[in-house]
Every structure is written in C-alpha cells, then in structure tokens.
Amino acid sequence: xxxxxxxxxxxxxxxxxxxxxxxxxxxATANEDATFELTxxxxxxxxxxxxxxxxxxxxxxxxxxxxAILFGAVGAAPGDTRIPSGIIEREMLLKLRFSLDHxxxxxxxxxxxxxxxxxxxxxxxxxVVVREGTEGPYVGNGGALRxxxxxxxxxxxxxxxxxxVERVVRDAFRRAxxxxxxxxxxxxxxxxxxxxHLWRRQVEAVGREFPEVAVDYLHVDAATIFMVTDPARxxxxxxxxxxxxxxxxxxxAITGGIGLAASGNINMDRTAPSMFEPVHGSAPDIAGQQKAxxxxxxxxxxxxxxxxxxxAAAARVQDAVEKDIAGRGTEPRTTSDIGDAIAxx
Amino acid sequence: xxxxxxxxxxxxxxxxxxxxxxxxxxxATANEDATFELTxxxxxxxxxxxxxxxxxxxxxxxxxxxxAILFGAVGAAPGDTRIPSGIIEREMLLKLRFSLDHxxxxxxxxxxxxxxxxxxxxxxxxxVVVREGTEGPYVGNGGALRxxxxxxxxxxxxxxxxxxVERVVRDAFRRAxxxxxxxxxxxxxxxxxxxxHLWRRQVEAVGREFPEVAVDYLHVDAATIFMVTDPARxxxxxxxxxxxxxxxxxxxAITGGIGLAASGNINMDRTAPSMFEPVHGSAPDIAGQQKAxxxxxxxxxxxxxxxxxxxAAAARVQDAVEKDIAGRGTEPRTTSDIGDAIAxx
Ligand SMILES: CC(C)[C@H](C(=O)O)[C@@H](O)C(=O)O
Ligand SMILES: CC(C)[C@H](C(=O)O)[C@@H](O)C(=O)O
Numbered sequence: 001x002x003x004x005x006x007x008x009x010x011x012x013x014x015x016x017x018x019x020x021x022x023x024x025x026x027x028a029t030a031n032e033d034a035t036f037e038l039t040x041x042x043x044x045x046x047x048x049x050x051x052x053x054x055x056x057x058x059x060x061x062x063x064x065x066x067x068a069i070l071f072g073a074v075g076a077a078p079g080d081t082r083i084p085s086g087i088i089e090r091e092m093l094l095k096l097r098f099s100l101d102h103x104x105x106x107x108x109x110x111x112x113x114x115x116x117x118x119x120x121x122x123x124x125x126x127x128v129v130v131r132e133g134t135e136g137p138y139v140g141n142g143g144a145l146r147x148x149x150x151x152x153x154x155x156x157x158x159x160x161x162x163x164x165v166e167r168v169v170r171d172a173f174r175r176a177x178x179x180x181x182x183x184x185x186x187x188x189x190x191x192x193x194x195x196x197h198l199w200r201r202q203v204e205a206v207g208r209e210f211p212e213v214a215v216d217y218l219h220v221d222a223a224t225i226f227m228v229t230d231p232a233r234x235x236x237x238x239x240x241x242x243x244x245x246x247x248x249x250x251x252x253a254i255t256g257g258i259g260l261a262a263s264g265n266i267n268m269d270r271t272a273p274s275m276f277e278p279v280h281g282s283a284p285d286i287a288g289q290q291k292a293x294x295x296x297x298x299x300x301x302x303x304x305x306x307x308x309x310x311x312a313a314a315a316r317v318q319d320a321v322e323k324d325i326a327g328r329g330t331e332p333r334t335t336s337d338i339g340d341a342i343a344x345x
Numbered sequence: 346x347x348x349x350x351x352x353x354x355x356x357x358x359x360x361x362x363x364x365x366x367x368x369x370x371x372x373a374t375a376n377e378d379a380t381f382e383l384t385x386x387x388x389x390x391x392x393x394x395x396x397x398x399x400x401x402x403x404x405x406x407x408x409x410x411x412x413a414i415l416f417g418a419v420g421a422a423p424g425d426t427r428i429p430s431g432i433i434e435r436e437m438l439l440k441l442r443f444s445l446d447h448x449x450x451x452x453x454x455x456x457x458x459x460x461x462x463x464x465x466x467x468x469x470x471x472x473v474v475v476r477e478g479t480e481g482p483y484v485g486n487g488g489a490l491r492x493x494x495x496x497x498x499x500x501x502x503x504x505x506x507x508x509x510v511e512r513v514v515r516d517a518f519r520r521a522x523x524x525x526x527x528x529x530x531x532x533x534x535x536x537x538x539x540x541x542h543l544w545r546r547q548v549e550a551v552g553r554e555f556p557e558v559a560v561d562y563l564h565v566d567a568a569t570i571f572m573v574t575d576p577a578r579x580x581x582x583x584x585x586x587x588x589x590x591x592x593x594x595x596x597x598a599i600t601g602g603i604g605l606a607a608s609g610n611i612n613m614d615r616t617a618p619s620m621f622e623p624v625h626g627s628a629p630d631i632a633g634q635q636k637a638x639x640x641x642x643x644x645x646x647x648x649x650x651x652x653x654x655x656x657a658a659a660a661r662v663q664d665a666v667e668k669d670i671a672g673r674g675t676e677p678r679t680t681s682d683i684g685d686a687i688a689x690x
Contacts, residue, residue, distance in 0.1 A: 086535030118573045120465040142539040152507035154539035162497035190431030194487040194499035221594035228463045228598050249566035253573050
C-alpha cells in the first residue's frame with residue numbers, strides 16, 4: 001500500500017517533534033507492505049508573518065488529497081503582538097478540523113508505568129476522551145454589539161445538532177464496546193438544558209445498539225473532581241467540544257503532562273483525511289533547542305497508523321514508547337535522542 | 346445591630362449542615378453587639394414534590410427583605426424521575442442568584458494544614474475564585490428546533506455585557522489588591538473571541554486603577570493543568586460563570602474536597618441580600634444520618650459574617666475551623682459533633 005501523508009510541522013517545537021514522529025513512522029513500517037510519500041506544508045504563525053496566509057483554499061484542497069495529516073503545533077510567542085490573538089488557531093487549526101469534518105477528536109490518557117503523576121494515588125489510569133470536534137461553542141457563531149462602550153454585549157453561541165452529536169456518540173460507544181465497556185457522558189444538562197438534553201437523548205438512543213456498554217453521566221464540574229480523585233473509574237468519555245478541550249488538558253496533566261498526550265482529529269466517514277497532532281502547543285520558549293519531548297507526536301503517529309489500518313505498526317510504536325518511558329532516567333536527552341531510542345526499540 | 350437572616354435548609358444533607366452553621370454563627374457572635382433573627386424557608390426538591398412550587402414570587406419578595414441568606418443544598422436523589430432534571434437548580438437556585446443579582450460568586454480555596462489532598466505535592470494552596478454569577482452560558486438563552494428528529498438543532502447562548510464583566514472584574518481586583526496582589530483571568534479567548542475580548546479589555550481597563558496588582562491570563566484548559574501541577578501560583582482568579590463552575594469544583598477537589606468548600610453569592614452593590622452556601626450538593630445517599638461534614642456550611646457562615654461587616658466573628662469561625670481541622674483524627678464524628686467542636690473553639 002502506498003500512503004500519501006501531509007506533514008504540517010508548524011511553529012516552535014512543531015518541526016522538531018514532527019521530525020521524530022516521521023522517524024518512528026518509517027522505522028515502524030519498514031517491514032510492512034506500506035510506503036509513505038510525505039508532502040510538507042508550511043503553515044502557522046511564522047508562515048502568516050511571512051505571507052499573511054492562514055490557510056488558503058488551494059492549500060486546503062491539496063490537503064484533501066492526502067490519506068492523512070501529521071500536524072506539529074502552531075502559535076506565536078505569547079508576547080508577539082504582530083499576530084492578532086487566536087487567528088492562527090481559528091483560521092488554520094480549527095478551520096482544518098471543521099473543513100475536514102474531524103468530528104471525533106480522540107484523546108487517549110494512559111498513565112504509563114514509570115511516569116510521575118501529580119496525583120498522590122492515581123491508580124490505573126487508562127481512558128479515552130471522545131471529544132466532539134465540529135460543533136458546540138467552537139462554531140464561531142458569536143457576535144458583539146456596541147464594542148468598546150459601557151453598553152457592549154458579546155455573545156457566543158453553542159450549536160449542537162442531532163447529526164453531529166449522534167455520530168460522535170456512536171463512535172464513542174463503538175470504542176467503549178471494544179474496551180472496558182463503560183461510557184461516561186460529560187455535560188452540564190442541568191444548566192445547558194437544550195444542548196444537554198440533545199446529548200442525553202442521543203446517548204440513550206444510540207446506547208440501545210450497545211446493550212453491553214454501561215452508561216454513566218457526570219456534570220463537567222463533577223467530572224473534574226473524579227479526574228483527580230478517581231481517574232481509574234473512566235473508560236470512554238464522550239463530551240462536547242469545549243468540555244472536551246478542558247477535561248483533556250486536565251487528563252493529560254494527571255497522566256504525566258501534555259508532553260505525552262496524543263490526539264487524533266478523525267473523520268470516521270473518511271470523506272476527508274484525518275489529522276494527528278500532539279495536544280501540546282508550539283512552546284516557543286524552548287523551540288529549536290532540542291529540548292522538547294517528542295513522545296506526544298510519536299504517540300500521535302501510532303494513532304495515525306491505526307487509522308490507516310496498520311494496526312501492527314501502531315502497536316509497535318505504542319510498545320516502543322511504553323518501553324522507552326519505563327526506562328527513562330534523570331539523564332536529559334535531546335528531542336532526537338528520544339526519537340532515536342523509540343525508533344530502535 | 347439586629348440582622349434578619351433567611352435560612353433555606355433545602356434537601357438531603359442541607360438541613361443537617363445548615364443546623365451546624367447556625368450553631369456556629371450563634372456561638373461566634375455571642376459576645377458581639379449583634380443579634381440574628383432567623384426565618385426558615387422551605388424550598389427545594391422535597392418542597393416541589395409536595396407543592397409543585399420552585400420559587401414563588403412572593404417567597405422571592407420576602408427573601409429580598411432579609412439581610413442575608415444561608416443556603417444548604419437542593420436536589421433530589423439522582424434516580425428520582427418524578428422531578429424534571431435541573432428544574433430545582435434552574436428555577437430556584439439559579440433564579441435566586443439571578444434575581445438577587447449575585448454577580449460575585451466567591452469561592453475561596455485553601456489547603457488547611459492537616460487536610461489530605463489528592464495531589465502528591467500541592468504546596469501552599471490559598472486562592473479565591475471570583476466567578477461571575479449573573480451572565481455567561483448560564484442565562485438560559487438557548488433553544489431547540491425539530492426536537493426528537495434527525496434534524497434537531499439545540500443552541501446555548503452565552504451572554505456577556507460590559508456592565509456585568511466590569512463589575513465582577515473590579516471586585517476581583519479589589520480582592521487581589523487586599524491579598525497577594527495577583528490576578529489571573531481565566532477564559533478561552535482564542536476560541537470564544539467576542540466574549541473573550543470583552544473580558545480581556547475589561548481586565549485591562551479596570552487594571553489601570555490597580556497598578557499594584559500583577560495580571561496574568563490563562564486559557565481555561567491550561568488553568569486546569571496548573572490547578573494540579575502548581576496551584577500555589579494562584580491568588581485571585583476571575584472568570585465567567587461556566588468556567589468558574591468547572592474550576593471551582595476542581596479547586597475544591599485539590600484542597601480536600603467539596604466537603605470543605607464554601608461559597609458566597611454576593612451582590613456587592615447591596616441592592617438585595619447575598620446568599621452563602623456550601624459548594625457541595627444535597628448528597629441524598631447520606632442524608633439524615635449525621636454523616637455529612639458541615640465544615641463547608643460553617644465556612645460559608647464565615648463568609649456571611651464578613652459580608653455583614655462582622656469581621657471579628659468571621660475570623661473566629663475561620664480560626665475555629667482551622668484548629669478543628671488540624672486536630673482531626675481518624676475517629677468518625679457526627680455532623681453535630683463537628684459543629685459542636687467548632688462552636689466551642
Ligand atoms: C489551540 C486551541 C484552539 C485548541 C482547542 O481549543 O481545541 C487546543 O487547546 C486543543 O485542545 O487542541
Ligand atoms: C447546581 C448547579 C446549577 C450549580 C452551578 O452550576 O452553578 C452548582 O454546580 C454550583 O457550582 O453551585
């Protein structure tokens with residue numbers, strides 16, 4: 001099989017961690033009947049500064065032609081006032097997720113043996129968050145009136161559809177059915193009544209197709225409590241775009257930090273390529289110094305391989321990462337040291 | 346001074362913890378020039394089941410006549426399908442917060458010596474969250490179309506005004522100025538552009554009146570990370586209604602649990618009585634068994650006393666709680682044992 005892969009290294013530490021991801025991808029598939037043709041796309045804050053482009057339509061069209069996308073990180077240095085706040089995030093990263101219909105934002109959290117957690121007694125943490133990726137408060141349906149005056153009003157509209165909720169809920173049930181058979185819906189239906197009830201009804205309806213899966217519900221505030229007091233209770237969590245954003249950062253924190261957190265922006269209908277990216281940002285403060293941990297990017301490559309049906313290669317990457325992590329000492333290693341080590345396991 | 350206090354014990358463990366709050370209130374003010382006249386109001390899930398009333402207008406009018414409100418907890422047992430989901434929360438608790446213009450939802454988080462935290466190395470945790478209480482996604486401005494069909498659309502609108510944001514931001518700056526002089530705005534302005542920018546501009550503008558306060562910004566997802574990796578960095582956090590709901594439960598969890606978390610729903614303009622309530626819910630599973638920890642209700646009484654200008658009495662309650670907590674052993678105590686102990690310190 002020949003796969004065509006788009007690579008978007010992005011800004012800051014993005015290029016460094018993506019390079020290690022590609023290294024491991026090649027090592028893991030060396031003995032497979034699979035070849036990868038890589039095409040690099042320059043996008044992100046640096047590219048915007050150089051060209052004024054966020055994500056031109058023809059670039060988006062070209063990206064559609066690939067089998068999958070490997071994404072590093074985007075974003076300018078926090079102090080850089082030349083770039084309007086959030087423009088790269090919205091007009092590039094979110095635009096990709098929305099345009100390519102990445103309705104499953106998959107974020108696994110596993111506390112690997114040997115990884116320190118900020119929790120005193122984390123227990124066995126191994127869950128995945130299925131975050132909706134194309135709706136909710138992320139749709140950009142807000143506005144403002146009388147801006148800058150004492151009478152300013154600013155609104156943000158969360159949009160939720162039966163179509164959008166049902167498909168992501170079904171995906172979450174499938175994953176739960178293939179795992180420990182427990183699904184937790186996280187929402188805030190006692191306050192966000194309309195959206196909340198849509199989510200609850202979809203979970204109830206789709207749940208009838210999966211009688212083997214036990215269903216639980218938590219308000220998002222309570223979910224953050226359990227995340228630090230009893231994270232072992234979670235198997236698959238399904239939630240909306242914003243709640244998912246919040247709880248997956250927390251989930252990453254309790255399982256060793258965003259340096260280890262992988263994610264997939266997945267179009268399960270395969271009408272457009274899916275995109276795999278570490279949860280961390282571009283970390284401009286340590287960029288170009290070989291200080292970044294490429295593990296999250298490498299674990300994202302494992303998700304990518306799995307999505308392409310290369311399950312054996314995906315498992316190989318996952319195993320190599322687990323072995324490398326278990327053996328990590330206090331000796332500092334460069335970004336490429338870590339990539340080399342994982343690629344050779 | 347004669348104060349008129351409304352007491353809403355509510356459901357589940359509400360009456361038990363409120364009784365201890367009142368006990369401590371009386372002990373702490375025994376030698377003050379202050380008397381309290383208490384009026385009890387029956388409201389909550391049980392009351393709804395008995396009468397079909399959530400919060401009648403005439404009850405609300407009577408409540409307006411008091412100097413402050415002490416609130417226990419409301420909510421039916423999770424399995425109780427007789428009560429439409431969220432109706433008590435919205436039509437009673439949130440209706441009180443909105444009608445009485447409780448724009449400062451004050452939630453202090455302090456890790457008292459002797460209290461176990463789920464964090465391995467919490468450090469010195471002592472911050473307050475100033476959560477906006479009358480706007481944001483809590484306004485009930487959502488709707489749904491084609492409910493129950495494949496074409497259902499459900500929306501939730503977050504409404505934010507210059508008036509609403511400015512006043513809560515000013516309150517947060519005042520508190521920061523009286524504390525360690527650090528304010529962190531928590532929002533998600535890279536996605537929720539319009540609301541986020543309103544919040545940022547208000548923080549910038551009001552901040553000019555408080556040059557002594559250092560201002561920091563965190564996206565809500567990042568804030569949850571720091572909450573578990575470095576909570577000592579926080580002094581005063583100001584944030585919107587929904588983000589505040591989420592991070593204060595997490596904050597409670599890392600500082601010993603919601604059994605210790607107090608809150609005030611405060612109308613700083615004093616155009617209506619403020620309301621003080623433990624962050625925890627009605628815990629129907631342990632109701633009526635003298636198993637509930639009344640500490641959160643008692644600490645809420647300390648906030649109430651402070652709000653009424655009885656600073657010495659407030660400090661006495663706070664000190665007594667800290668002493669009691671420091672001496673807590675493994676011996677189980679009843680709800681009223683704990684109240685007695687704190688009242689006598
Ligand atoms: C950068 C930002 C727009 C993004 C999000 O909010 O989804 C990030 O926080 C994430 O979780 O991938
Ligand atoms: C019960 C619920 C409506 C309430 C809220 O969301 O504000 C609670 O979670 C709280 O934090 O006081």
